[in-house]
Amino acid sequence: MVRLAFRACVAACTALIVLAAPTVVGATVPPPTDTIPLTDEVPDEQGIVVDAPLVTLPNTLSAVTTIPTGCAIPPVPQxxxxxxxxxxxxxxxxxxxxxxxxxxxxxxxxxxxxxxxxxxxxxxxxxxxxxxxxxxxxxxxxxxxxxxxxxxxLFGGNAVVGVNDxxxxxxxxxxxxxxxxxxxxxxxTGVLSPLLNNKLLIVFVLLFSVAFVVAGLFGVVLYRKSLIGAQRGISQTKKKMKRR
The missing domain is CATH 2.40.50.140 (Nucleic acid-binding proteins)
Structure with missing residues (x-):
């Protein structure tokens, strides 16, 4: 009986100790997160909320060319x-x-x-x-x-002194x-471009060139023959004058 009473006392004390101990919970605590404001206001170094600086994007450059003062304006085609x-x-x-x-x-x-x-x-x-x-x-x-x-x-363009002053x-x-x-x-727009683009004109120029060369040679031959004939005539005249 004494042993039973002792075991009952030990069990009761153990139960009291277990109930009195703090309960340990193994739950995971999420880390703290900073709330990011969705407005244009941001905190400065001292934590004071101020307006966010405005960021100005560069405008797209215009494709229009600005002509400086004193420069000639090009004509606009119709x-x-x-x-x-x-x-x-x-x-x-x-x-x-x-x-x-x-x-x-x-x-x-x-x-x-x-x-x-x-x-x-x-x-x-x-x-x-x-x-x-x-x-x-x-x-x-x-x-x-x-x-x-x-x-x-006109007048030499850039070669004129002072034209680009x-x-x-x-x-x-x-x-x-x-x-x-x-x-x-x-x-x-070369000088010979109209000639090269006209086949009939090319043929005409070639024929004219050949005819001109033949006529020139024929003229030279006639000139030499006439010169030889004139020399013979002069020599014969001199012989006749000597016989007299």
């Missing part, structure tokens, strides 16, 4: 188009417009046909050939004007009032 020459009369070429690249054809085009005045530059153009044409309105006629050859500077750096522009080949390359 229209730029790709077309084929259907007819050339005197100093004017008639084009059939296949594609309008820029500008407006109002008042100048009729049933896809437009007349462009070139002056003497028409000798570098061929009927049935496609070109890219930059044409301007002519203040003295109802026609458009263009050119094949690039204008040369300006602090402004002027940009270089390609002449927009000009006619180019279909691939964008300049048209050949």
């Amino acid at each position: 229209m730029v188009f790709a077309g084929e020459i259907t007819k050339i009369e005197d100093a004017t070429a008639t084009f059939r417009v296949d594609k309008l690249l820029a500008g407006t054809p109002a008042g100048y085009i009729t049933e896809d046909l437009v007349d462009v005045r070139y002056g003497q530059d028409t000798k570098f153009l061929d009927v049935g050939t496609r070109y890219i044409v930059g044409a301007a309105s002519d203040p003295f006629s109802p026609l458009l004007v263009s050119r094949v050859r690039q204008d040369s500077p 300006s602090a402004a750096v002027c940009p270089n522009f390609e002449d927009p009032i000009r006619t180019l080949r279909e691939d964008g390359e300049p048209i050949d």
Whole structure:
């Protein structure tokens, strides 16, 4: 009985000790997180909330070229188009417009046909050939004007003393009032270009050259024969005079 009472006492004491001990929980405590404000306000170094600085992005650069004061302004073409020459009369070429690249054809085009005045530059153009044409309105006629050859500077251009005495750096522009080949390359404006583009003219020049050489040789032969005949005549005359 004593042993049973002792065991009961020990069990009771053990139960009391277990119940009195603090309960340990193995739960995971999440780490503290800082709340990020979703406004334009941010704390400074002292913890004071201030407005966030504004970030200004650079504007996209304009594609327009600013021409400095004192520089020449390039002319603006009335229209730029790709077309084929259907007819050339005197100093004017008639084009059939296949594609309008820029500008407006109002008042100048009729049933896809437009007349462009070139002056003497028409000798570098061929009927049935496609070109890219930059044409301007002519203040003295109802026609458009263009050119094949690039204008040369008058009076020596940059060779003139003082012609470039300006602090402004002027940009270089390609002449927009000009006619180019279909691939964008300049048209050949050499002295022999009209000759090379005309086969009949080439044949004529060759025949004329041969005829000129033959005529020259024939003339030299006649001159030598006439000179020999004159010398013989003079010698015979002298002999007759001596006999007398």
